[in-house]
Amino acid sequence: MAATVLNCEESGRPEQGGFVFLHGFMGNRRSLQPLAAALAGTRRCMVFDLPGHGGSLFRRSDSLRALKTFEDAAGLILRDLDALGVRRFSLYGYSMGGRIAQNVALLAPDRIERLVLESASFGVADPEERRRRYLRDLELLADVRTQKDLAAFLEGWYRLPLFRTLQGTPSLQRILRERRENDVEELRQALKILSVGNHPCFAERLADPPFPLFYFCGERDDAYVGTAEAIRREIPTIRVTVVPDASHDIHSQFPERIITALRQMILEENREKNIEAVSGNREKSRNEC
Numbered sequence: 001m002a003a004t005v006l007n008c009e010e011s012g013r014p015e016q017g018g019f020v021f022l023h024g025f026m027g028n029r030r031s032l033q034p035l036a037a038a039l040a041g042t043r044r045c046m047v048f049d050l051p052g053h054g055g056s057l058f059r060r061s062d063s064l065r066a067l068k069t070f071e072d073a074a075g076l077i078l079r080d081l082d083a084l085g086v087r088r089f090s091l092y093g094y095s096m097g098g099r100i101a102q103n104v105a106l107l108a109p110d111r112i113e114r115l116v117l118e119s120a121s122f123g124v125a126d127p128e129e130r131r132r133r134y135l136r137d138l139e140l141l142a143d144v145r146t147q148k149d150l151a152a153f154l155e156g157w158y159r160l161p162l163f164r165t166l167q168g169t170p171s172l173q174r175i176l177r178e179r180r181e182n183d184v185e186e187l188r189q190a191l192k193i194l195s196v197g198n199h200p201c202f203a204e205r206l207a208d209p210p211f212p213l214f215y216f217c218g219e220r221d222d223a224y225v226g227t228a229e230a231i232r233r234e235i236p237t238i239r240v241t242v243v244p245d246a247s248h249d250i251h252s253q254f255p256e257r258i259i260t261a262l263r264q265m266i267l268e269e270n271r272e273k274n275i276e277a278v279s280g281n282r283e284k285s286r287n288e289c
Contacts, residue, residue: 004080005063007055009033009047012040017113018089019043020081022097024119024249025194026154026179026187028054032094035251038259042266046084048077050097052190057183070199074103078111087111092262094118094251096194102202105211112211114265118258119217119224119248122231123201134197141191144184154179162248165220171253203234213238214265216258218246 009029012019019039021032029047036045049056051064051073058064067073077100081089090113093101098120105112124130144153154176158166166172192198206213213235217224219242228240243250243257251258 004083005056005061005076006051006080007049008080008084009036010045010084011036012043012045014044016043018081018086019045020077020086020089020091021045021047022050022077022091022093022101023047023053024095024097025190026053026182027094027097028178028181030054030178032092032097032251034255035092035258035262038255039262039266043090044086046081046086046089048080050100050190051076051193052186053182057186058189059186067193070100070193071103071107073193074100074107077104078108081111088113090114090116092116092118093120095120095248096196099123099196099199099202100194102206103199105209106202106205109210113269114212114214115209116214116262116265117216118250119221120215121196121224121227122203122206123199124196125201125203130197130200132197134195137191137195137197138188141184141188147180147184150182150184151176151180162221162223165218165245165247166249166253169253171249175249175252203231207235209235209237212265214261215240216250216261217242218248218250219244221247224248 007029019036021036023029023031029049033047036047039045051067052058056064067076088111091101091104095118098117101115101117102122105115124133141153144150158172158176215228215231215238217228219225225242228242231238232240241261243254246254
């Protein structure tokens with residue numbers, strides 16, 4: 001089997017359907033590994049380090065340095081899944097990883113069993129606003145030069161209203177330890193490619209998806225509760241879950257709630273397949289009579 005370009009950790013049963021997990025900005029494969037571990041008994045789970053994060057560093061890979069666009073990054077995930085022999089799969093993306101997951105699904109809709117998004121934007125619709133957002137993102141880490149600077153930046157970042165329910169929790173301390181491992185230059189390069197200002201709004205193209213689409217947002221994440229309300233109008237079939245007492249980073253603070261919901265999705269899928277199989281057998285029996 002060919003090696004992947006992006007660093008990838010696998011678990012679970014190769015003979016079962018694939019489930020792919022994409023983390024958010026400044027995270028890595030460990031961020032979503034607890035979700036993958038919980039599903040490994042029934043699925044082949046793959047957790048990727050996205051470009052510039054974890055083990056997927058630009059300085060170590062000509063293929064990563066060649067990435068220019070957001071769509072390039074999404075296409076690379078599909079090529080890596082080809083290398084792993086994965087044809088159809090479910091896709092889970094958090095925040096930045098959720099935007100990449102949308103682009104992956106749009107590039108290869110026939111390969112997607114379900115798309116699950118956690119606290120993810122669908123992009124910026126207005127081109128001028130999108131351009132301004134891109135420029136802001138390029139300046140986001142302008143004053144961060146050392147690991148000490150990064151630690152200070154992270155302290156401020158996680159005081160944003162997006163993360164209000166994390167304050168004073170063990171989850172926040174774990175997140176800060178993980179994020180301090182990042183290389184600032186790698187993060188800068190990642191933002192050039194993966195900024196929300198570097199891709200179009202995906203909502204219109206997802207208006208009638210050929211796969212089930214799920215969306216999780218935290219009850220106390222005002223911005224993304226608003227996103228969920230708006231996207232329901234554009235994508236009527238989307239299934240939205242507002243998680244009580246949570247803000248942006250639901251999977252870190254309340255992993256069991258996400259895991260329970262993912263397991264329920266799989267149970268419902270299996271139930272539907274069984275019903276279809278029974279119906280097919282009945283039809284076959286009638287035709288044979």
